[in-house]
Amino acid sequence: MTHQMTFRGVAVPAEPGQSIAAALVAAGIPDWRTTRKGGRPRGLFCGIGVCFDCLITVDGVPDQRACLVTAADGMSLGDDAETDADLEDTDDRRNGDAAGA
Numbered sequence: 001m002t003h004q005m006t007f008r009g010v011a012v013p014a015e016p017g018q019s020i021a022a023a024l025v026a027a028g029i030p031d032w033r034t035t036r037k038g039g040r041p042r043g044l045f046c047g048i049g050v051c052f053d054c055l056i057t058v059d060g061v062p063d064q065r066a067c068l069v070t071a072a073d074g075m076s077l078g079d080d081a082e083t084d085a086d087l088e089d090t091d092d093r094r095n096g097d098a099a100g101a
Contacts, residue, residue, distance in 0.1 A: 003073040007032065014071030021047065021054050021066035024077075032056050032066070032077070 003014040007029065014023035021044040024032060031041035033055060045053035047067050054066040057078045 003071050003075075005071055005073075005075040005077055007077040012077070018071050019067050020056065020058065020064075020069050020071050020075070020077065023071045024066065 001016065003016065003023075005012045005014055005020070005023065007024065007027075012023055012027045012029070014020070018026075024030075025044055029043070031043035033042050034040060035042060042053040042055075044067060045051050047054075049065050049068045052065070055063050056066045058064040058066075058069055059076050
């Protein structure tokens with residue numbers, strides 16, 4: 001029985017026991033977030049939960065490691081675009097950048 005998740009409004013199938021990251025990559029989605037500074041794409045990197053490149057929002061809970069979370073039917077996947085923008089502004093202010101204020 002294949003599970004169905006939703007990523008940014010697009011249906012993504014997942015096999016039972018498959019991680020969210022594996023399902024996204026199998027569906028042709030290699031990246032699902034960008035870095036705060038520079039906007040560089042990030043997705044699956046280490047695949048074993050050591051790094052933080054695969055962070056994703058799962059059912060409204062941000063910063064979940066997609067390589068460690070098992071896919072389930074009906075999951076809603078997204079990114080932390082608003083949260084990341086807020087953090088970037090905070091980082092800029094800490095560094096004395098008036099543009100971030």
